[in-house]
Amino acid sequence: MSKSQTATSHPGRRRTGPPVGMPGAEGKRIAERRLGIASAPVRHERFSEQVYDGLFHSIMSGKLGPGARLPPEIELAAMFGVSRPVVRQALDRLRREHLVESIRGSGTFVCADPPPMPVVPLARSAAAMSHFLHGLELRLVIEPECAYLAALRRKPEHLQVMREMLEGFERASQRGDVAHHFDFGFHQAIADATGNPRMAHTLESLEYDLSHAVSLWRHLARVKPAHDLQAALDEHRAIYRHIVDRDQEAARRAMRGHLENARIRLLEVGGDI
Structure with missing residues (x-):
């Protein structure tokens, strides 16, 4: 998948409403397909971990392939029903682990060749x-x-x-x-x-x-x-x-x-x- 392509399926359930621009249950169904993961409520005690887990799974299972562009922060926040700072924490962790990279003016992309990782x-x-x-x-x-x-x-x-x-x-x-x-x-x-x-x-x-x-x-x-x-x-x-x-x-x-x-x-x- 090229960097010009955007992920088309969604990993988490939005707790507070549908994704931006999407009404009701239909918006939720579309959101659940955006990153290819079955819906799961985001628990209060670890918002950023849940966002990280969902994106990590999409990358490691191949549903977000090398070069795939992640949805913008505001869309990810809407999908997971969390704030943008929470999304940034999850993305920062993925960047530190060299699973994604951000390109100014273009967005955040799955790294083409992520390096081996230490024990999770x-x-x-x-x-x-x-x-x-x-x-x-x-x-x-x-x-x-x-x-x-x-x-x-x-x-x-x-x-x-x-x-x-x-x-x-x-x-x-x-x-x-x-x-x-x-x-x-x-x-x-x-x-x-x-x-x-x-x-x-x-x-x-x-x-x-x-x-x-x-x-x-x-x-x-x-x-x-x-x-x-x-x-x-x-x-x-x-x-x-x-x-x-x-x-x-x-x-x-x-x-x-x-x-x-x-x-x-x-x-x-x-x-x-």
Whole structure:
């Protein structure tokens, strides 16, 4: 994405009203798409941390790619329902970490090649690790059954989305770009293919918590090892083949194995914490 492009999806819920110029619920929905993160209320005790977390997640998950321009401060303040000084604190922290850079007269942009970072304090928290592992346990309960039902009920349009996510994952991996949004998009496409909106909604509700944890771990290593990305991609392809073949049991087993392997890979990345 070039610096002339502006981010198009939004990470946080505005507590006090819609974004500037946007009325009511429609404004809130548009705001929630601006940086690509599910809405979450900004808690009073740490306004700037919540703004930082939302922007950090968008950058690390690839939804704000290298060179992407962030919305102006006044828009970010409206999106998060905070003051402009609070937004500036979050942006200052991102600048110190070399994740964004500000160009006078042009705006604030995601750095083209952010450097490796030291251990993220939140990643050291036992509570954060516990929360993350609980989310993975829930996925191990839900997603193998999603794969089973997707193999039974999938339609051509579902397979098309899965293919697009696989191809996007592969392209991003080859370029060395963050591929998380394609990774989770593949899983979401499988949940959608179950034809059960409650399953799809449950998985969607996990996206922010889990992908934020994934972002933290990937931030420690900056980029996942190439063999890990290739392993995950190969596992996705196997799941896809079983769904195409309508082999429900094989799809279920492949999904469970993939999630177990993902847990091991992510814990290995965080092993030095």
